[in-house]
Amino acid sequence: MKTIYLAAATLAAAPALADNHEDRTGWPESFTVGTASQGGTYFAYGSGWANLVAEELGLTGGGEVTGGPMQNMALVHTGDAAFGMTTMGPARESIDGTNPIAPGLQMTNACAMFPMYQTPFSVTALSSSGIESISDIPEGARIGFGPAGSTSDTYFPRMMEELGVDFERRNGGWSDLGGQLQDGLLDVIAFAAGVPVPAVSQLEVQTDVNIIEFTEEEQQKIMDAFPVSAFDITANTYSTLEEDARSVSMWNFAIANCDLPESFVNAVVDVVMSDNERMMNIHRAARSTLPENWDKNAGVLPWHPGAAKWFIENAGADIPDDQIHGN
Incomplete structure (x- = not known):
């Protein structure tokens, strides 16, 4: 209705x-x-x-x-x-x-x-995972992409494939996926959402996380392949960040x-x-x-x-x- x-x-x-x-x-x-x-x-x-x-x-x-x-x-x-x-x-x-x-x-x-x-695209992993860059994401990593059918779920998996990442696709609500990351059920969460993403802010309070930025080459590769623009997640967005993090966003x-x-x-x-x-x-x-x-x-x-x-x-x-x- x-x-x-x-x-x-x-x-x-x-x-x-x-x-x-x-x-x-x-x-x-x-x-x-x-x-x-x-x-x-x-x-x-x-x-x-x-x-x-x-x-x-x-x-x-x-x-x-x-x-x-x-x-x-x-x-x-x-x-x-x-x-x-x-x-x-x-x-x-x-x-x-x-x-x-x-x-x-x-x-x-x-x-x-x-x-x-x-709508920025952002990637987060636990510090204990040792994942500090896109290239650090291990083969077969379990990545949470947000709700099924969302902008995040539609485009972020394609972006990861464009960057040569091999992964298992997981879906769910943002808070649920944040909890799964903390519990070790996921290796990475990759969301297209306004920042700060509440689930990531909550994770920061409870554990150490890495906000992963794209390299200049990765950023350009994604911009060439998808209708996105360059975007910086400013350092004051998350307490974890010490400087702006390079990303992309979809207008x-x-x-x-x-x-x-x-x-x-x-x-x-x-x-x-x-x-x-x-x-x-x-x-x-x-x-x-x-x-x-x-x-x-x-x-x-x-x-x-x-x-x-x-x-x-x-x-x-x-x-x-x-x-x-x-x-």
């Missing part, structure tokens, strides 16, 4: 910002934003900006509980949801036609709208159905991107929801014309015409 959380506002009572967008030809009276399950960052962040947009533009809109990035690509592509949120990996797979929800369907009608935040982007009116999407982007402090009040992850991060799309998703217009005019974005939908 779909669960939709709506915020309603009348046009007459809409704030002044709505008056800046007088051309409302073709605008919908309501909209939904595909998020993920309740209790996660996607749901809180997505419902928050949906409600903000609804209030500012005098529309009815809200966040919808979904299965996450892959399903959001499908919902937005078909128009069942006006907006959604996805990570670059699922976005690329969906455009290539390998989204497991609809194999063979190239979901090219979901367009980039604005950058959200990063999350808000997406829009490509057929939505240019002026509508432009107005939505303006609401979200023009006041970062307001977004930070919705969720701390929004500290990366900044205009200069427009380039983190890296050509994976076609840009919605309304969004491209906003970033070109307000962020000096250099978006090639062939990366803008309809051009």
Whole structure:
């Protein structure tokens, strides 16, 4: 069953910002934003900006509980949801036609709208294991990759294979896998999640751990093979770290159905991107929801014309015409 959380506002009572967008030809009276399950960052962040947009533009809109990035690509592509949120990996797979929800369907009608935040990939082992680098991971190591079907479970095993690591794949909740590592049932845990990962922070309190960074060569190899960007886990993230740890991260982007009116999407982007402090009040992850991060799309998703217009005019974005939908 779909669960939709709506915020309603009348046009007459809409704030002044709505008056800046007088051309409302073709605008919908309501909209939904595909998020993920309740209790996660996607749901809180997505419902928050949906409600903000609804209030500012005098529309009815809200966040919808979904299965996450892959399903959001499908919902937005078909128009069942006006907006959604996805990570670059699922976005690329969906455009290539390998989204497991609809194999063979190239979901090219979901367009980039604005950058959200990063999901870093991090590796942890017990200090007693002697594993201090990726190359130290022994053959047949038992590695926990997080919940089955998650972004972590989808991409981290492939990354390890790319780096030549031989392993046994294990799945589970983050806290459960952290406990298994401490009990010696796992050799390594490899999570794609916001840092600090609570399970790793808890481990630090109870035992000595190694936060394992990638070498420059390993980092580049992963970036060449997957839709990820360079990322540093800062030294103040974990008490174990004495200096920044080299890693990679996968960007999350808000997406829009490509057929939505240019002026509508432009107005939505303006609401979200023009006041970062307001977004930070919705969720701390929004500290990366900044205009200069427009380039983190890296050509994976076609840009919605309304969004491209906003970033070109307000962020000096250099978006090639062939990366803008309809051009």
